Amino acid sequence: MIVLIVDGYNMIGDWPVLKELKEKSLEEARAKLVELMAEYQAYMGYRIIVVFDAYNVHGPESRETFKKIQLVYTKENETADERIEKLIKEVKNVKTKVYVATSDFQEQWTVFSQGALRKSARELFLEIQRMKKDIQIDLKNNQKLAPKHKISFDQDIRSKLEKMRRGRK
Numbered sequence: 001m002i003v004l005i006v007d008g009y010n011m012i013g014d015w016p017v018l019k020e021l022k023e024k025s026l027e028e029a030r031a032k033l034v035e036l037m038a039e040y041q042a043y044m045g046y047r048i049i050v051v052f053d054a055y056n057v058h059g060p061e062s063r064e065t066f067k068k069i070q071l072v073y074t075k076e077n078e079t080a081d082e083r084i085e086k087l088i089k090e091v092k093n094v095k096t097k098v099y100v101a102t103s104d105f106q107e108q109w110t111v112f113s114q115g116a117l118r119k120s121a122r123e124l125f126l127e128i129q130r131m132k133k134d135i136q137i138d139l140k141n142n143q144k145l146a147p148k149h150k151i152s153f154d155q156d157i158r159s160k161l162e163k164m165r166r167g168r169k
Contacts, residue, residue: 001047003091005116006124007080007102008033008052014103014121036128038067043131049087053080081107088114 012018012029021029034050041048049070054061061075061083074083084100088111092098098116101124102108108118119127153161 001096002044002099003047003049003096004099004101004119005084005087005091006033006037006048006050007084007100007104007107008050009080010102010104011121011124015125034066034069034071037069040128040131041068043135047091049091051080051083051087054078081110085110085114088116092116 008030011033012022012026015033018029018033021032030052037048037050040046047070048068049072051072051074054074054076058076061078062073064071072083072087074080081102081104084102084107088098088100092115098111099119100107100111100116101119101121102111103121108120112118
């Protein structure tokens with residue numbers, strides 16, 4: 001099993017489409033990131049956990065699932081990096097390969113020392129772009145292979161077939 005833990009705000013601050021959305025609405029940027037991660041999850045089959053830093057927010061950690069994506073909002077006074085490090089310990093085992101998507105250099109070294117693999121924000125963005133292209137190619141290829149479901153008959157034959165279908169002579 002492969003688990004991908006994503007530093008949500010790190011992706012929002014790095015990916016051009018999310019940076020632009022963030023200028024209008026942080027909520028829209030978060031929603032778009034989750035949507036992109038859901039597409040990636042459906043295509044790759046990975047377990048994906050997106051961590052959002054709630055460092056300046058009061059209250060406990062909260063979790064929710066949206067389209068198979070686990071969303072984690074850190075508790076008061078906890079950074080996303082701290083939560084990611086705890087998540088690695090929770091999910092890492094002999095059967096699980098863990099990747100952490102972040103461009104925070106210090107965090108990359110920390111997760112690497114815990115046995116996880118790192119993926120930069122840029123790498124993940126490029127993988128998603130490549131995935132979208134692959135999906136378009138697959139769709140075009142499937143459309144070419146799809147059987148033609150309509151057979152052309154003239155009106156007289158269609159009328160006779162319709163009568164037969166309805167049990168009339």
